[in-house]
Amino acid sequence: MEPTLNVSVIIPTWNESRLLPDTLERLKGIAPYEILIGDGGSDDDTQDIAERHGVRCIASARGRAVQMNAAAGQAQGDLLLFLHADSHLDEAGFQRMVAVMKRGRHIGGAFSLEIDSPKPALRTISRLATLRSRYLNLVYGDQGIFVLPEVFRELGGFSPLPICEDLDFFRRLKKRGRTVLLRESISTSARRWHAEGLVWTTSRNILIASLFLMGFSPTRLSKWYPPKR
Template sequence: MVHQDINASRISIIIPTLNEANNIKAAITSTQSSTNVEVIVVDGGSSDGTPAVAQFLGVTVISSAPGRAIQMNTGAAIASGEILLFLHADTRLPIDFDGMIRTALQKPGTIAGAFTLRIDSPRWGLRLVEWGVKLRSHLWQMPYGDQAIFLTTKAFTEVGNFPEMPIMEDFELISRLKINSKITIINVPVTTSPRRWLKKGIFMTTILNQIIVIAYLCGISPERIRKWYRREKFRRI
């Protein structure tokens, strides 16, 4: 990215959705105190009125085949910004996120980053999860998608977009970016829903997530991991 006035770069926020009518309003609302930003909701076939909610809030809504990687790539293809921000539909951005992103990307050698994570629940076990996420992000520079990954559009194109895998697409994107760039972590958190931890329990969800990462690193295909994941009826990470 050519360094320039931090206020000059347009940020395109891409939100993949599938039956997120109960969450999408809060996600979109968290973007609205920003400047020089566009919001693109990419719906994968919701049956609960998610697109209508998003359209009512005045953002761009498009449709694509289902699949988080496919949806995010579809949104990126029509984005007009020099910076891309990928936001989960159940995650809310902090105030002044746009300024923080532009400032972060002005650092020499930095083309990508993410936020720290706050899980919207008072349960003490989730404070441990947050601590683990912070440790992983800073020590190994490996943020996941629920931390609102951002990067320059140029870097996204050069790395080949999200690999259209059924699972682990965020892990693979960050792994590719790390080869040539530092991944900056903004110490202000995004706030995400606790639903995926509470559905199967905090401990069980954490263990399952680690098993999936280990399986992927051991060379088991994302398709096979996803089949197992669906068979066990667990939520995706």
């Protein structure tokens, strides 16, 4: 019998009651081993939604890195998959991840990015983001980072940064061992682009990442990126 690979899906949340139900319903269709929510003190229905879906909700201080670390500390699976509340992964992508990680050649990886919008400009941004990840090793959290739990613990989890914790973690992961960027995509909401404008949102994202890599303070950079989308 082929060995199984139990996947723990970890979702950081803060006031995500509008999109979380759809995300959890889709995940239930994929049927991972467990779903854990790391909540940063939501004052909407986020925690009630998790309870109604039979999903464990781990409370922590606010901050995506802190929330993901708290939930990961409770995970029991053989693989950790960090998924944003406004991102969706289909069955084919999930099974591809499992198949690749079962081979034992990689310690982690991420998916390609697909922004959920028919607009040609956003489709172009999606393609460029995937190329950025593949050739520059700059992977964002909305690409669904996955990692072996023992490696996650060895790396100390996500650094408690107010922003760019995903870029920091994947760069450290890449240095630790072999990673993979799957051709299968995660679909992420276009809500930031719709709310704040395509040019501004894209330019700001590039600037924040560039300044972070140059050593600028994440605390200062986080002021340009409001948490509520």
